[in-house]
Amino acid sequence: YTNIYVGKPSVEEDYVVQDITPQQCRLRDMTYAAPITVDIEYTKGKDIIVRKGKNGVGAFTIGRMPIMLRCDRCVLKNKNEEQLAALGECPLDPGGYFVVKGTEKVILIQEQLSKNRIIIDKDSNDQYMASVTSSTTERKSKTNLVMKKGRLSLRHNAFQDDINIVVVMKAMGIESDQELVQLVGQDPAYASLLAPTLEECQSLQLYTQQNALEWLGGKVKSSRQGFERRTRSRADEARDILANVIVCHVEVDRYNFTQKVVYLQCGPPQAGREVPREGESRGPV
Incomplete structure (x- = not known):
C-alpha cells in the first residue's frame, strides 16, 4: 500500500x-x-x-x-x-x-496485570509484597510472597494458612539453610532478612524434604481433600501442589524443582525490603 x-x-x-x-x-x-x-x-x-x-x-x-x-x-x-x-x-x-x-x-478501558511476571506492591498493612499471576493452557493461579510478623510467607488459596517460605523451599529439596540463603543473595543483609523465617522453620523441627512435605500436606485446604487425598499420602499431595499449582507457569520435570526454586528466590528481597547497599538508605523503596 x-x-x-x-x-x-x-x-x-x-x-x-x-x-x-x-x-x-x-x-x-x-x-x-x-x-x-x-x-x-x-x-x-x-x-x-x-x-x-x-x-x-x-x-x-x-x-x-x-x-x-x-x-x-x-x-x-x-x-x-x-x-x-x-x-x-x-x-x-x-x-x-x-x-x-x-x-x-462504548469502548471501556480495562486494566489487566501482566501474567507470569513478578509484581511488587504494598498490602493493606503498608508492607511490600511480591505476587505473580501464573497462567498456562491448563490453569491459572496467583501466588503471593508476603512479610508477616517479620517472617516471609507464601500465600496461595491451595493452603489453609500462609506458609513459611523456608518450609516451601525445603519441600522443594533445599534442605540446607546455608544453600537457601546463598540462593537468595550473597549480601549478609539477606541472611538478616531471612533469620526470623529460618528460626520459625527450626521451631517446627522440619529439617528434611520429607518432613516439610508431610507438614505442608496438612495445610492443604479441605476442598482438595477428596477421593485422591484418601488414596495418596500428605507428602504426595503437597508435592503435586508445589509442582503443578504454585507458580504453575514454571515447569517441573519429574519433581525436579530447581527452576522453580530459582524463580521463587527472586521474591524474598522484594517482599521483605530492598537490601541496602553502602551509602544508600536503609528504608524500603
Missing part, C-alpha cells in the same frame, strides 16, 4: 453509495462506518504497476471501520444546534461512542 484513506460514513445499496447519519443507522439497525481505501503499487513481470484513486479516495476498498460520533470523520463534526436537530441528534450529546448494528456501543 502506498496510501491509506478513511472515507465518509456511507452505505452501499443496489450498487449505489450514499452518505449516512448516525440516526439513520439507529433506525435501520446498521453500523455507522466508513470505507477504508488504498492506493497500491505492485510488480508484474519487470513492470511496476501503480494504482491510485482520486479526490482523497483510494483505488481499492479493503474494508470498513466504525466511526466514532463527533470525531473528525463524523458528519456531526462542527454542526450547530439547528443542524444537529435536523440530523435527529441532541445538541447536548457529547458523542464519543459508536453505532453498531443499530446499537450504541
Whole structure:
C-alpha cells in the first residue's frame, strides 16, 4: 500500500453509495462506518504497476471501520444546534461512542496485570509484597510472597494458612539453610532478612524434604481433600501442589524443582525490603 484513506460514513445499496447519519443507522439497525481505501503499487513481470484513486479516495476498498460520533470523520463534526436537530441528534450529546448494528456501543478501558511476571506492591498493612499471576493452557493461579510478623510467607488459596517460605523451599529439596540463603543473595543483609523465617522453620523441627512435605500436606485446604487425598499420602499431595499449582507457569520435570526454586528466590528481597547497599538508605523503596 502506498496510501491509506478513511472515507465518509456511507452505505452501499443496489450498487449505489450514499452518505449516512448516525440516526439513520439507529433506525435501520446498521453500523455507522466508513470505507477504508488504498492506493497500491505492485510488480508484474519487470513492470511496476501503480494504482491510485482520486479526490482523497483510494483505488481499492479493503474494508470498513466504525466511526466514532463527533470525531473528525463524523458528519456531526462542527454542526450547530439547528443542524444537529435536523440530523435527529441532541445538541447536548457529547458523542464519543459508536453505532453498531443499530446499537450504541462504548469502548471501556480495562486494566489487566501482566501474567507470569513478578509484581511488587504494598498490602493493606503498608508492607511490600511480591505476587505473580501464573497462567498456562491448563490453569491459572496467583501466588503471593508476603512479610508477616517479620517472617516471609507464601500465600496461595491451595493452603489453609500462609506458609513459611523456608518450609516451601525445603519441600522443594533445599534442605540446607546455608544453600537457601546463598540462593537468595550473597549480601549478609539477606541472611538478616531471612533469620526470623529460618528460626520459625527450626521451631517446627522440619529439617528434611520429607518432613516439610508431610507438614505442608496438612495445610492443604479441605476442598482438595477428596477421593485422591484418601488414596495418596500428605507428602504426595503437597508435592503435586508445589509442582503443578504454585507458580504453575514454571515447569517441573519429574519433581525436579530447581527452576522453580530459582524463580521463587527472586521474591524474598522484594517482599521483605530492598537490601541496602553502602551509602544508600536503609528504608524500603
